[in-house]
Amino acid sequence: MTKITSKQQQAKILRIFxxxxxxxxxxxxxxxxxxxxxxxxxxxxxxxxxxxxxKTLEGTSTNLKNWLPIDSLHKNACKILHDSVSSDxxxxxNRIDIRKNKGVVKFLFENHYSEIQLDGTTGELLQIxxxxxxxxxxxxxxxxxxKYFKTTQSQFxxxxxxxxxxxxxxxxxxxxxLWYGPKKMKQKKRRQN
Numbered sequence: 001m002t003k004i005t006s007k008q009q010q011a012k013i014l015r016i017f018x019x020x021x022x023x024x025x026x027x028x029x030x031x032x033x034x035x036x037x038x039x040x041x042x043x044x045x046x047x048x049x050x051x052x053x054x055k056t057l058e059g060t061s062t063n064l065k066n067w068l069p070i071d072s073l074h075k076n077a078c079k080i081l082h083d084s085v086s087s088d089x090x091x092x093x094n095r096i097d098i099r100k101n102k103g104v105v106k107f108l109f110e111n112h113y114s115e116i117q118l119d120g121t122t123g124e125l126l127q128i129x130x131x132x133x134x135x136x137x138x139x140x141x142x143x144x145x146x147k148y149f150k151t152t153q154s155q156f157x158x159x160x161x162x163x164x165x166x167x168x169x170x171x172x173x174x175x176x177x178l179w180y181g182p183k184k185m186k187q188k189k190r191r192q193n
Contacts, residue, residue, distance in 0.1 A: 007185065014181045021174040028167050035164060038140035045133040052136065054129035059103025059119035067120040070096065070105075076123045077107035077116040084128055085114055108134070111147070 025032075045052040061067070078091045090111040097106035104126060107116045113134050117126040138144040142160030149156065 007188070010181060010185050014178065014185075017174040017177045017181070021171065021178060024167055024170055024174075028164070031160075031164060032167075034139060038136050041136050042133065042140060045136075048133075050129075051132065053133040054115055054117070054127060054131060056099055056102055056104055056106070057117055057126040059105075059121055059126065061121040062100055062103045064100060064120075067105075068123050073105050073118050073120065073123055074107065077105075077118055080116055080118075080125050080128065081107075081109070081114060084125075089114065 041048075041052060049055075067073075074093070074096070081089055081091065090109060092110040094108045094110040097108060098104075098120070099106065100120075103120050105118050105120050107118070108114075108131065113131045115127075115129050115131050117129075118124065119126055135144075138147060141157055142164075143154060143157040145151075145156035145160070146154050
């Protein structure tokens, strides 16, 4: 029976880590590609000159006492969406973004990426735009599949982020060992000589 040396054991561990690192990278390549590109775009969304994230315009007053009631603004936004964009679009709201300091109310919809900006005081339309950044964010975190399949508990997002989070952790550990392992082996060899 041959005795396995410490050097052979370290070399074996390195081969295993290299195989795990390479296999995981090959299997998840496309997902890492989407995460990296979408992450870069999301980092730049506020500096995209309105391409990814529509610029917030300014209304006539920042004093909330002068503003129309939210339900009136909401009805106006829905009418504008159907009249100006498409009557087939869903009116289900995702959120209402109130920008008091700019005098603007933004209406963002659940099943599409339209944004309606209204003057909070007059209810006049300031801008209709598409929020490309919301699409990119849905792509980045996997929730685009939840939107497509209309899931209620964000199952795809949870599975996707869990797999990718563990994969990144595994890449970090195996990548560190692939860098550190050979250095450790060289140091040990120098000490033995």
